[in-house]
Amino acid sequence: MSENVVVIYSGGMDSYTVLNKAIREGKTPHALSFNYGQRHKKELDYAARVCERLGIPHKVVDISSINSLVGGSALTSDIDVPEGHYEEPSMQTTVVPNRNMILLSLAIGYAVSLEATKVYYGAHSGDHAIYPDCRPEFVEKMNSVSKIANYTPVEIVTPYLLESKTAILADGLFMGLDYSETWTCYNGREKACGKCGACQERLEAFADNGATDPLHYETVN
Structure with missing residues (x-):
């Protein structure tokens, strides 16, 4: 019998790759x-279709x-979504306070109820500059707590923690994944x-891999 695991799955390309990697x-x-009150639910619709x-x-x-x-985040409140590269200081307005600690805590509880011993999530190195809860030190500390918070230890698994989005996409393309099944944009338009x-980082990853993003863009195709 295969091992039960919980995968935090947003519907975006990183968690989509993690989900398929676990399979x-x-x-x-x-x-x-x-649904944490993000400004649109498009990613969740993509996630539902994939599952x-x-x-x-x-x-x-x-x-x-x-x-x-x-x-107080541009992802959840009436604040304009900033444009520009992920590492620009303006992107700090997209931080949702304590988001991953909250989501991981709930996922760990779900794992315990399933008698699963692992929770997967898609933190990666491209997030380190802006999101503290995607950095190795956060994952390390959260993992330590996760292993003692219940009678059954649960491990937090981050397959791409030290990898870039370019490397994540490369692995997914190697697996033959179809990234038209994912949504990344912070805006929820057609x-x-x-x-x-988020769009810029995604487009860079496809360009770095010499591949074409199957999604349609307002400003690209």
């Missing part, structure tokens, strides 16, 4: 998505009420904007 490692993934196609369990948990406590940090 190829022979795990039985239980996908967990969160339905793959026939894997998928829970979407509404925790949007936390915005009364942790608002086409991706091509200007926000």
